[in-house]
Amino acid sequence: MFEYEILAKEGRARTGIFHTPHGDLQTPVFAPVGTQATVKTLTPVHLEELGASLVLSNTYHLYLRPGDELVAAMGGLHNFMQWPKPMLTDSGGFQVFSLAQMRKIDDDGVTFKSHIDGSTHRFTPEKSIAIQENLGADIIMAFDECSDPNDRAYSQIAMDRTHRWAERSLDAKTRNDQALFGILQGGVDPELRAVSAAFIASLPFPGIAIGGLSVGESKDEMHAMLDVVTPLLPENKPRYLMGVGTPEDLINGVLRGIDIFDCVLPTRLARHHAAFSSEGRLNMMNASFARDPRPLDESCDCYTCRTFTRAYLRHLIMAKELLAGTLISIHNLRALIRLIEEIRSHISAGIFEKQAPVLLEKWSNNTQKSTKDD
């Protein structure tokens, strides 16, 4: 269990299989985010149809509501939300630092107030692992501290704490049917990142996550940090770039040796009426789509593109019909999953480095809004 089998390599890019109790994951893989035990507005049938294989859920949210003990009593997260394939939970650390109303950090853990009702709670590495064992995902995360990338002094403190918490997370773990991944930190400092990569790689984690990126630094800084850390990581463990990304981030990440991605972007954009397309990101409220008989993206094979016109999607949006969010979420998730499938096949064929500029060109208008957007 939790072996990572590399099937093909090209430069730093790899394609492989990560074995989990709920099935094999083909990497590189993009995981839709189901923060509260649901990928917003979609059923598990939608997710299976659009080719999702790994779904992420958030420990902080589920601990607060409905509670990890309740999820455990209902047979665990897979059973609770009826997702039969692999799942991943984060450690709750990132949300404590970004969502909680108040937080007080010490070397032992973090005390915080719930963003829902202001009640006081405390997470430690041991508590985070206990919660994640109750939730029962296939891949769980060590408890970490994500620092402001531009504050080097604090980045060092947070990194050191993350390292001690990584060891405590390993010690706290009791289930052997969950893969506990370590998380490396270090802000945007190459030296700290190298230290963190070496330290986390030295511990017996079956996979390694790169935290603290896509949190406000530039794309160039993110790429530079990946260029520092992935060469220091063992080949035979999957690498997970947390909370990333856009279509371009996926391409650039795989080029630098990343195997696993997750991001709320596809579903969040969908709820704000924005769709990925090969023409660039489309704002589906735009009046130019009012009588447009084409699908969102003529090259897409998703249910939305096989079934509905842009005119209909725009009508749903203008009429404030929630089905719009469902249909655009299906498309946006399928777009990223199709991209990652294409990347996998390019690596297998040994043509990814040649095709990457073509893919980047095709998707370049999707990171920023398209010109049709205002």
Add this chain to the structure above:
Amino acid sequence: MFEYEILAKEGRARTGIFHTPHGDLQTPVFAPVGTQATVKTLTPVHLEELGASLVLSNTYHLYLRPGDELVAAMGGLHNFMQWPKPMLTDSGGFQVFSLAQMRKIDDDGVTFKSHIDGSTHRFTPEKSIAIQENLGADIIMAFDECSDPNDRAYSQIAMDRTHRWAERSLDAKTRNDQALFGILQGGVDPELRAVSAAFIASLPFPGIAIGGLSVGESKDEMHAMLDVVTPLLPENKPRYLMGVGTPEDLINGVLRGIDIFDCVLPTRLARHHAAFSSEGRLNMMNASFARDPRPLDESCDCYTCRTFTRAYLRHLIMAKELLAGTLISIHNLRALIRLIEEIRSHISAGIFEKQAPVLLEKWSNNTQKSTKDD
């Protein structure tokens, strides 16, 4: 086309087939409401899976947004919303009287202001038919005036106007692939209802709708009006009771010779977290469901009941996740469609009158909220 073939009769109840350009309708039938060219939060795949055969959409809403000309340019309503089976549009009359900000009625038609932007519009029988021809549903409705059931003098005026508008609707019709149904009115006055039934039955409509019920009168009054009118209607035309109903309304309506029903209740209740069940109507926010591992209704075959627990549905509601509305809508619509399927098979077997009290008992707690509700 538009022949109504009766397959079995029992008392006044009938089961039969109404032939339309988009397929045969088995009656009695319950039509989910897709006001704005979408049954709220559901895809056409959901609707097919839950056994929907006829879908209603609203002329007033579609005329205002996105506009009937746009729907026509997109290939008509079936193509626009991708519903391949029979559709029905109402005349817009009821919404003008219930939703528009201002209305001024005269013998020729109604001038009103849009509830969306306050713009001024005018519906006449000719305009209503022209809009419905642009929309292209299989069953369309004559333009009518629905009066306050308790104002007899006004009910007579509105009924007389409805009769003249029925004739003008027939004259205005140009397409021969749409079945235009007449609508009878008359408030809660048995004499007016009898006059209206006889008059509308005398015109060459392939089906007859009963309007102006379920608008504030008592259940007894509604049943009394049905007892007056259905014996006066021709056997070989389907009868449509507009905007009704609850599970009990369906049973009581079929007993009195009704063939077609529509109602927003199942989807509206779902968005307010209420579910039909054989235990009575369930308020799924109730804390007693927090750890309830059972489906909404153990006897139900819908996707929601086959897949999810009450505990999960309650979690989605508490977490304000929109998927709750989708999943409960699937269940509530399936519950009514299963009920109508059961009624059809009872009529075929000649046991409906015997089974009706059993069905009424089973569903009696669903019209009102259950005691668990507060």
